[in-house]
Amino acid sequence: MRYDAVVIGAGPGGSSAARSLAQKGLKVLLIERKTLPRFKLCAGCLSARTSTLLPEGWRKKVLNTIRGGILGFKGGLETHLRAKDDIAFIVDRRDFDLFLVEKALEEGVDLLQEEEFLTFQEERGSYRVVTNRRTIICDFLVGADGVHSKVARLLGYRKRKLFRSVEFFLESYGGDEVRIDIGFVKRGYGWVFPKGEGASVGMATAEKEDLMKTFLEYSSYITERVPQKVLGWHIPYAEGWDDVSLGKERVLLVGDAAGLVDPLLGEGIYYAIKSGQLAGRAVVESPSHPSTLYRELLRSTVDDLIYAGKIARLAYRFQKTAFRMGSLGGLDLFYMLLRGEESYRSLYRKGWKKFIKSLFVA
Ligand SMILES: Cc1cc2nc3c(=O)[nH]c(=O)nc-3n(C[C@H](O)[C@H](O)[C@H](O)COP(=O)(O)OP(=O)(O)OC[C@H]3O[C@@H](n4cnc5c(N)ncnc54)[C@H](O)[C@@H]3O)c2cc1C
Numbered sequence: 001m002r003y004d005a006v007v008i009g010a011g012p013g014g015s016s017a018a019r020s021l022a023q024k025g026l027k028v029l030l031i032e033r034k035t036l037p038r039f040k041l042c043a044g045c046l047s048a049r050t051s052t053l054l055p056e057g058w059r060k061k062v063l064n065t066i067r068g069g070i071l072g073f074k075g076g077l078e079t080h081l082r083a084k085d086d087i088a089f090i091v092d093r094r095d096f097d098l099f100l101v102e103k104a105l106e107e108g109v110d111l112l113q114e115e116e117f118l119t120f121q122e123e124r125g126s127y128r129v130v131t132n133r134r135t136i137i138c139d140f141l142v143g144a145d146g147v148h149s150k151v152a153r154l155l156g157y158r159k160r161k162l163f164r165s166v167e168f169f170l171e172s173y174g175g176d177e178v179r180i181d182i183g184f185v186k187r188g189y190g191w192v193f194p195k196g197e198g199a200s201v202g203m204a205t206a207e208k209e210d211l212m213k214t215f216l217e218y219s220s221y222i223t224e225r226v227p228q229k230v231l232g233w234h235i236p237y238a239e240g241w242d243d244v245s246l247g248k249e250r251v252l253l254v255g256d257a258a259g260l261v262d263p264l265l266g267e268g269i270y271y272a273i274k275s276g277q278l279a280g281r282a283v284v285e286s287p288s289h290p291s292t293l294y295r296e297l298l299r300s301t302v303d304d305l306i307y308a309g310k311i312a313r314l315a316y317r318f319q320k321t322a323f324r325m326g327s328l329g330g331l332d333l334f335y336m337l338l339r340g341e342e343s344y345r346s347l348y349r350k351g352w353k354k355f356i357k358s359l360f361v362a
Helices: 012-023 048-053 094-106 150-154 211-222 267-285 290-297 299-317 319-338 345-359
Strands: 002-008 029-030 044-049 062-066 070-074 077-082 089-092 110-112 117-123 126-129 135-142 162-170 179-181 188-195 198-205 232-238 251-253
Touching: 002 012, 002 044, 002 062, 002 126, 012 029, 012 094, 012 135, 012 251, 012 267, 044 048, 044 267, 048 089, 062 188, 070 319, 077 319, 089 094, 089 188, 094 110, 110 198, 110 211, 117 150, 135 150, 135 267, 150 251, 162 211, 179 319, 188 211, 198 211, 251 267, 251 290, 267 290, 267 299, 290 299, 319 345
Parallel strands: 002 029, 002 135, 029 110, 070 179, 135 251
Antiparallel strands: 044 089, 062 089, 070 077, 117 126, 126 135, 162 198, 162 232, 179 188, 188 198
16 A cells, blocks of 8 residues: 555544645545544633634534633632633534544545554655554655654654643533633643533643542532543643654654643644644645754744743742733733734733732732
8 A cells, every 4th residue: 555645643633634735635544543433532622713724614513602711719719701702612522523534535535444553664765654454655654643642652752741631521511601720730720611511621730649639629619510430631731842742854743742732721622733734734845854844834833832831830830820810811811812813922921021020029
């Protein structure tokens, strides 16, 4: 079997890369180890700016449109702000991810599901990609195989910063506001995101602490119901260039496999789709050195994650101050960020430096 490009993993990163490559005329194979549609533990919150990257028809996949938020601190103080416009959309990941795969297939991508990628080797200028069922020869390989990416490990990437996260589905909740609670865990937050008639209730932390114990306390604050089927998974995050693994030569990594997740909010879907699309562009525009161009194309995105990391370190170290900032106009700035009208760089420059300085002076 021979393809121009093989993409491993049919999450948002993989299907976006495959679609982008096929749109540019390459013969593409997408390999997924699970049966589609597959379950993915995720709150399914797409920031409004993600919509600019999505194929036509995405609105049909939206379960809830978010128009406001509540920021809570330690189960006591709360601030509430409606947004002037849509700030986010909630999707079911089984349905949404399948939609993106179907859009890739419409562009001529071939799909193999229930097939596990095992390894690859370079051979006479091409790559030999080995799955549990066959061997495929290709010129370009894209690793979109998630947080514990095998492609990344085979390229020699080891280090990874991780949030540990837990989540369960609360059956009746609804509404059009997201709830974020800080002050429960050291570096992370609790969330309630409406999802259809119910809600995703979850918590993530980047610190070594008893997450399950704190999560049970948190969920008893949110609901009288005893959480059922609490599931946990890892979310990578990047605060700088050392935390991202973008690939080498003609092997590119996208989404979680590249560590491309926001270190403050844990938002990964936007970055997976964006990096998938940019990987496609890099292969076509620079076929002999795609990894160099890919890095360039992602420069402003990764540079902005550095500012997200600076904000995250301050916000999680001074959580009460962060809460106050949110109440004093910070939430509105965040809504602009989610809509793509602000960057983390400008948010940092506008708010935090001044605030922290005044805090120390005080
Ligand atoms: C609890 C939780 C809540 C989250 N909430 C949000 C949220 O609300 N908003 C947001 O933006 N992000 C959220 N995230 C992060 C988001 O889920 C990820 O960043 C996103 O899924 C990354 O997409 P991806 O395509 O890179 O990887 P994935 O979606 O993980 O897809 C990787 C795919 O690769 C396949 N695969 C893996 N190994 C192999 C192999 N060897 N062979 C073949 N296939 C393979 C997997 O089966 C999978 O389908 C959350 C994460 C968690 C854990």
